[in-house]
Amino acid sequence: MTETRRATLKDVAAASGVSRATVSFVLNETPNQTISPATRERVLRTARDLGYKPHGIARALREGASRIVVLHIESGLEGNYSRSYIRGLDHELAAHDHVLLVRHGPPTDAATRQILDAIRPRAVLRFGEIYRTGHELDDVGGCRHDGLAAHATMQIRYLAARGHSRIALATPADPPLGEVRLRFADQAAQASGIPPLVSLVVPRPRSAGADALASFRAGHPSVTAIAGYDDDTALRTLTALHDLGVSVPADLAVIGFDDTEYGALATPALTTIHIDAEAHGRRAARAALGLDTEGLTPTRGEVIARDSA
Template sequence: MAGSGRVTLNDVAAASGVSRATVSFVLNDDPNQTISPTTRERVRQAARELGYVPHGIARALREGSSRIVVLDIDWGLEGNYSRSYIRGLDDELAAHDHVLLVRHGHSAPHSTQQVLDTITPRAVLRFAESYLSGHEPDAEDWKNGFAGHAALQIRYLAERGHTDIAMALPDSDSPLAEVRMRFVRETADALGLPAIAPFVVPRPRVAGTKAVEAFRVAHESVTAVAAFDDDVALRTLTALHDLGLTVPDDIAVIGFDDTEYGALITPALTTVHIDAEAHGRQAARTALGLDTAGITRSPGRVLVRDSA
């Protein structure tokens, strides 16, 4: 039967020996219907054996939206944070019979509206929005959230005797940069360190080297650099190499978010590893209007390698 065309509710009803309405109640988990566990299992078994797939358009009309959740990503796709976040988001949505659609790149308002009009998604999420919202961090955020992750770099360097620390930033307009610098400065202040000076490491290689050289001339006392992410850290390492400086002997460098490239260079990049699967699961449950209790965030950790 499954090979002759699309399997319908009528097919499942015939195979399980119940009415079409009963099949609909079971497969949609209708809480207002009293159906025995035995019948429910018989219907579900028939649906599995026949390969029944719900008709998305019909269900969208019935429920007022499709079971698609859209994730817009316009930054940070390569790091471990994004990989683990998307994994958690996708797994949690699948557990509740929803599908994740990822859109990468800047999304213009009219483009987003086209998505809304075409597929009627259950929700449209901005990548790691809960992570971005740490403008007024609480104790949990300083422990396992953005504030705490930002603090890890500075604490690590301070524990190794560095007091004059700089912050290397990207040349793009990242939504995280301003908030990140705030958390870094608060951490330095709490540790009794001098103010952390920011500087930009641009692309291409020659421009990055010139920027690092100019910063070194103006800040000779700096002995360590905390980079905005691994990409900026790698640009900084390349610039220091081109300037004839040795890492970590002349200056230490620590990255952020653990991309695979950091382990492949010499010296291997010390960096902050963030497991954001719990952030993704929390975002999924929030989008579906479900209770987020019981989701435990994993603390970030420093991967100690050779650069710091």
Template sequence: MAAASGVSRATVSFVLNDDPHQTISAATRDRVKEAARSLGYVPHGVARALREGTSRVVVLNIEAGLEGHYSRTYIDGLDAELAAHGYVLLVRHGHHTAEGTQQVLDTIAPRAVIRFGDTYLTGQELNDSGGGWRDGLAAHTALQIRHLVHSGHTRIALALSDRDSPLVATRIRFSGLAADNLRIPRPESVVIPTDRTACADAVAEYLTRQPEVTAIAGFNDDVALRVLLALHDLGRRVPDDVAVIGFDDNGYGAFSNPALTTIYVDAESHGRLSARLSLDLGAGNLRPPPARVVVRQSA
């Protein structure tokens, strides 16, 4: 291939491996790639892994219950950025143990293992390197609470899923900090069961105990839609009696009655950022677009 393209073997290696530390002209890159195509070159993954010490695979661990618009666009961005640098994405759904992750490391020697949401979760701890109060979970949680406050609500509840999630504690904390900044009482949490009758009972019990609450912020759209159904079953008017807002627009809220107000987040840039950091490429000029409130009838 070096002879066919008229360059050194080292240059061929740099081009085929897309080495970010080498400056090679576009014309030379095109010549090497054309020679590779004409000679039918196919990378040998096992040989490359032995040489480089890792495979060209990046693993994403995503916990159950985090599926939604954010995760879909995050994975799209992560996959696209990795592919642009010659890497393949492997997504593992469900609960992940240390033993299971070690088995993955031993079996395929991935370049990196990414925990879903790491670049999104940060607040003040990492100087906003992942977004945090600028365009991460802290900022988007504050956007949700702020919309309710600007609509006249000062007593707000945070509705949580009955499924375990690594984001629960973080959302509670960020909701509390957002309330502090807006000078309203911190939202209390209420767990919303999946079962319809149990869901209505939980909402009824909470509102009886906290009659001053006039708005409920959902952990995600799934939880918020359960709350809407429970309020309907209880004969409560939305938003007149209780306003409801979701989070991470899953698309179904547009078809509820009333239609669900929610927070829309495009996470493609977060995924691309995770990819670049996992490959030691730095963040570059990546900047996620701001989240926005999708205003419908529920709040």
């Protein structure tokens, strides 16, 4: 199959009857040029008709950066929140003629340097960066209004409202943002008038998770509810409790976080926190491009009440 040739600046100039310089001035909105409205409109219409797209490398050299925004996201942060965040980020960047590149894995200095050298991105973002710097209240999602602190609080308040006063926070080994989550959870516990949360690591594989839960219950018999760091950890907790013959929620309630699709398929079905972060992603896109972030109202999180808590 013959590949369609990409329209060039020269093609637009020839079809609209003007010089290549004039086409360049119009398409780049170069200021202080005496180009009539009629000519400007003819060039723009011709470019649309020909399907002209600026050459990315040439534009990067001219503008000093490509129209690419890079997002680093680490393992352990994938879920409904990150998916909806990336969706909003991608859509908003596309609306402003930019492209999103998502890189999975730790954002090392070497990896960042390689990206900067290779594609000259407009911006390099790190998912959850604001929570690593001690400035979590500057979260564009409002943090305590509709950001991570608000959602962590929602999880603990749900359990406290159902009479649970001794709660554990179950995490994977070495979770990203683990300290921040525990701090927010403890603040929520304090506001609810209950003791600070007990920490519980639920490791892989399945047998190790069951051993960890057995040891934990022996040492903390007063704990009646477990808040999962995410749905994955909560589901592994449910599996471990099943293997130990512990009834959920009669003997121990379990709540997840971030509402992955698998929670509804578990037995018992997992109660969790649903978070739509599309507006957060759109705000991040606008901030990266130096645009006004007003007018984007994030959707508040909500408890998805099922059978486990």
